[in-house]
Amino acid sequence: xxxxxxxxxxxxxxxxxxxxxxxxxxxxxxxxHKVNYFDEVAVEEAIRLKEKGVADEIVSVCIGSGNATxxxxxxxxxxxxxxxxxxxxxxxxxxxxxxxxxxxxxxxEQPDLIIMxxxxxxxxxxQVPQLLAGMLGWPQATFAYSTEICDSxxxxxxxxxxxxxxxxxxxxxxxxxxxxLNEPRFPSLPGIMKAKRKPLDTMTIEDxxxxxxxxxxxxxxxxxPEREAGVIVADVAELIQKxxxxxxxx
Amino acid sequence: MSHYHLDRRDVEFVLFEQLQLEKLLNLPKYSEYSKEIFDxxxxxxxxxxxxxxxxxxxxxxxxxxxxxxxxxKIPKIFHDAYEKYKAGxxxxxxxxxxxxxxxxxxxxxxxxxxxxxxxxxxxxxxPGLTASAAHVVELFGSDLVKKNYVEKMYSGDWTGTMCLxxxxxxxxxxxxxxxxxxxxxxxxxxxxxxxxxxxxxxxxAENIGxxxxxxxxxxxxxxxxxxxxxxPKIWVKDDGSxxxxxxxxxxxxxxxxxxxxxSTCVIxxxxxxxxxxxxxxxxxxxxxAMFHMMNEARIVTGAQGMALGNAAYQSAxxxxxxxxxxxxxxxxxxxxxxxxxxxxxxxxxxxxxxxxAYSEGLRALxxxxxxxxxxxxxxxxxxxxxxxxxxxxxxxxxxKAYCTDKGFKVTxxxxxxxxxxxxxxxxxxxxYMRDVKIASLYEGTxxxxxxxxxxxxxxxxxxxxxxxxxxxxxxxxxxxxxxxxLGGAVLLLEKAKNKLGExxxxxxxxxxxxxxxxxxxxxxxxxxxGNVVVGHLLIEGGIIAAGKLPDAKEGSSDAVYYSNKVKxxxxxxxxxxxxxxxxxxxxxxxDRSALEIEF
Numbered sequence: 001x002x003x004x005x006x007x008x009x010x011x012x013x014x015x016x017x018x019x020x021x022x023x024x025x026x027x028x029x030x031x032x033h034k035v036n037y038f039d040e041v042a043v044e045e046a047i048r049l050k051e052k053g054v055a056d057e058i059v060s061v062c063i064g065s066g067n068a069t070x071x072x073x074x075x076x077x078x079x080x081x082x083x084x085x086x087x088x089x090x091x092x093x094x095x096x097x098x099x100x101x102x103x104x105x106x107x108x109e110q111p112d113l114i115i116m117x118x119x120x121x122x123x124x125x126x127q128v129p130q131l132l133a134g135m136l137g138w139p140q141a142t143f144a145y146s147t148e149i150c151d152s153x154x155x156x157x158x159x160x161x162x163x164x165x166x167x168x169x170x171x172x173x174x175x176x177x178x179x180x181l182n183e184p185r186f187p188s189l190p191g192i193m194k195a196k197r198k199p200l201d202t203m204t205i206e207d208x209x210x211x212x213x214x215x216x217x218x219x220x221x222x223x224x225p226e227r228e229a230g231v232i233v234a235d236v237a238e239l240i241q242k243x244x245x246x247x248x249x250x
Numbered sequence: 251m252s253h254y255h256l257d258r259r260d261v262e263f264v265l266f267e268q269l270q271l272e273k274l275l276n277l278p279k280y281s282e283y284s285k286e287i288f289d290x291x292x293x294x295x296x297x298x299x300x301x302x303x304x305x306x307x308x309x310x311x312x313x314x315x316x317x318x319x320x321x322x323k324i325p326k327i328f329h330d331a332y333e334k335y336k337a338g339x340x341x342x343x344x345x346x347x348x349x350x351x352x353x354x355x356x357x358x359x360x361x362x363x364x365x366x367x368x369x370x371x372x373x374x375x376x377p378g379l380t381a382s383a384a385h386v387v388e389l390f391g392s393d394l395v396k397k398n399y400v401e402k403m404y405s406g407d408w409t410g411t412m413c414l415x416x417x418x419x420x421x422x423x424x425x426x427x428x429x430x431x432x433x434x435x436x437x438x439x440x441x442x443x444x445x446x447x448x449x450x451x452x453x454x455a456e457n458i459g460x461x462x463x464x465x466x467x468x469x470x471x472x473x474x475x476x477x478x479x480x481x482p483k484i485w486v487k488d489d490g491s492x493x494x495x496x497x498x499x500x501x502x503x504x505x506x507x508x509x510x511x512x513s514t515c516v517i518x519x520x521x522x523x524x525x526x527x528x529x530x531x532x533x534x535x536x537x538x539a540m541f542h543m544m545n546e547a548r549i550v551t552g553a554q555g556m557a558l559g560n561a562a563y564q565s566a567x568x569x570x571x572x573x574x575x576x577x578x579x580x581x582x583x584x585x586x587x588x589x590x591x592x593x594x595x596x597x598x599x600x601x602x603x604x605x606x607a608y609s610e611g612l613r614a615l616x617x618x619x620x621x622x623x624x625x626x627x628x629x630x631x632x633x634x635x636x637x638x639x640x641x642x643x644x645x646x647x648x649x650k651a652y653c654t655d656k657g658f659k660v661t662x663x664x665x666x667x668x669x670x671x672x673x674x675x676x677x678x679x680x681x682y683m684r685d686v687k688i689a690s691l692y693e694g695t696x697x698x699x700x701x702x703x704x705x706x707x708x709x710x711x712x713x714x715x716x717x718x719x720x721x722x723x724x725x726x727x728x729x730x731x732x733x734x735x736l737g738g739a740v741l742l743l744e745k746a747k748n749k750l751g752e753x754x755x756x757x758x759x760x761x762x763x764x765x766x767x768x769x770x771x772x773x774x775x776x777x778x779x780g781n782v783v784v785g786h787l788l789i790e791g792g793i794i795a796a797g798k799l800p801d802a803k804e805g806s807s808d809a810v811y812y813s814n815k816v817k818x819x820x821x822x823x824x825x826x827x828x829x830x831x832x833x834x835x836x837x838x839x840x841d842r843s844a845l846e847i848e849f
Contacts, residue, residue, distance in 0.1 A: 016807075030807050032258075034293070073290060186297060189339035189352045192290050193282060 004111035038117025044184040076195035077187030094216035099131035253678035255564035295362035303369035310511035322451035341406035342381040357620040367557035372511035383410025390531035424473035428464040441520035450515025478536035479527035497525035508684030552649035555657025556612035558686035562664035563605040611784035651699035652780030654689035700772035739823030792819025
């Protein structure tokens, strides 16, 4: 069985963000980047399925700039077998386009299972897996906290509002990883050294025959307003009055 | 929020912009490496430091170690972290691939070690001493011993210690009483008591290999008669499987000022006469093997001072940028003036600048020394390799003593920056200070280091190693005197360097007639030399930064970093280097009052 995992390159969220001059872009150049945490969980799940003998090959895919080879090497160092980088300027992409690119790649690679992070921690769109499932006509189970594969079906425990639900999907299928699915391993140093020798193919969007036509247009970003100084209230009565009349919170 | 904040940018500057670590990639020894791997290694080290080690620092310090029924119990949280640390291959990544290491450059390993030590100092003793001990076994052990121990130790499955100190033999190691008697099977019976053994016992690994200095019965007194033995906690049969307990017992552990989660043990070898060990290296050459370990350990100890100094500086910096107190000095008389964060106060700026200069200077010194080690062990040219080894030997006591003394000073300044809050346990800096103090004491006290520098290192090759080293700094000075920004700093370095040269010449002249006098000032001399070495590295870094500044985007974090780097070099040159004048004045005074006071 072949598993495809996606590996998104995201800025370190602890970094200090700034906007470009006309506020249409977040200045990410100087920021540290790393693997989207949910994608690490996805890669880890694929590796565990391989360690259980269920899967034989794990392919990790990233769509992004040439710098993203580092994030793919991280996936390879964790235990993925090979990697594909689809080179693209991340700022020209939107979820639909990413899903379209992945759909083409799936045609090429023919995986039996796709495991993806449930969302990217930078924009939190939570759209690509769902769009991809629609394009491929595959079943999907999002927000997984457990997976089990048996008889060409995957059973997925899901976290939903107010509890859990369990889906059983025929393969091929898409599963998206939630936090509690597992605790991703740290790539070991031997793993890092081995990753260098694992294949990492690079291709372009054009190679896959996808037209670069984004459907989302970024108009403007705004930084959150600076937090203003608080006020000291005299007593509870004043607090209630302010909450009711000024903040209109109650 | 984590107690620990690391300065990855400066680590990367030193490694890649100042030392140009990529040069190693051209050497066959490091052909498996790449810049991308270097980056990944640093990234993973950062992750382990922040996610696994840092959260243990405070709780492990509070819990400490206990001795229960002869077995030392270390904090439970260490066990799980140790498994992760081992699984990551971090115990000895610099060991050879054939022994289970990754052949990693020591410079990269020490950069990672800074993160680990800063995150949780006490934890690092267990894997750190293991790697050093295993290296001695690898270099000096018999084939059988190597086969059974080296890989087990490098992997961290077993740990290791070095057992030198005895109650009556500390700095004077030659006075030790532990004895060894040859057995018919080639092993030795070892009897004696060692104290102050770091990571001496724990319940985290199934076996411990102790490297024990002892005297074979009948061998001469003093340091020349000492041999080195590998004494396991559990005897290892020739086929590599574990046998019986080896009569190695722990009567007590120490209760200390710091590094509380590192078990510091008294160890009894052969209470019942059943303790066996293997001779490591040649009989009566124990000190040669031990010095090998000590030299390596001294640089790592310097790294401890550097790492904790840096951790303390980062904490103090963050605190100073958040803590609001008082008004801007220009508004002092206005009671309603806006309150400012304390990093706006000139006196706090002085402390921050001092901490920054030492922290970054010590980092450059440690990584540069490690880089010299890497180069000396991997280049083809034997003459150049010997020269680099000489420089490294010269710098080793400075790495050890200067980095631990200044590292301590930085933790002290960090507490001062916090004010009263720095003294209480809610904030991390008091622990940094407690944890770093030990580094000026063990691995040869800093006084011993200064005597080593003066008595052993300066005379190497009739003083030529030292003179050539000053020559290299002299060339740097000549080449950069006219630097548009840091030319003035270079001239201050020249002055400090010349004073150093004058003083060393004076020592050489007077040492014969009055051997006490140079030793009285050995520590002052080491400080002078440390100032010059670190001043040189900071100014070199400042000049590199000044060159990159025009290309950095205005207002970008890089532009701020480079600009600060230039000013840090200037600060050190103006505020620290002139201290050499005062030190030199004391040294050349010939004043013997300290020797003459009746204590």
